[in-house]
Amino acid sequence: MAKKQIRVRCWVEIDGDRFFGPGPAELLRHIEVEGSLSGAAKKMRMSYKKAWDIIEKLNSGSRNKFVQTFKGGNRGGRAEVTPHGKRVVARYQALTDKLNRVLDSNEGLIKLI
């Protein structure tokens, strides 16, 4: 029996450009746990450069920084998600949960297909 599933994704665009979505949210969650960009990048099987580019875009695109980096140490030093970054991740997660609850109450589409 084939497994049918409805999935949803949401993201924030600034001037039509993807700014925040599932990728950056996951990266921020990993930075919170790992305490560094290199550790978070590793967990996501992503290059350090790519992780850095994502954070650079987040930090420069909003009024508040999402991640605070600290120089020194090996492999680029420590990184911390700012209170602003944590608030955005929490709000984004809450919205995603809400959207998923809408899907759960719409099994009709699955049954139809």
Add this chain to the structure above:
Amino acid sequence: MAKKQIRVRCWVEIDGDRFFGPGPAELLRHIEVEGSLSGAAKKMRMSYKKAWDIIEKLNSGSRNKFVQTFKGGNRGGRAEVTPHGKRVVARYQALTDKLNRVLDSNEGLIKLI
């Protein structure tokens, strides 16, 4: 002032494979209006081959056909969206509308970013 917007997309997967989503829904809507695959493909700036592949996948992946094609005529003949196809599009559209209403009531994320 930068224009910030939350966007959402939903789709149906069968065994982890994308089966139905915004692309097929739009193609079916165009087929309904145009009455042919070639006309619908043109409206979507998509090759006839690509449109055919999408419909072939829909028609073979579900218990019921989404599109009925009629041989003959020039450029591949007529095509009609079946009652089943129309029901799926309507249900998908209703779900998308519902998800967008959830976004509208969640302006908090936008204001935060």
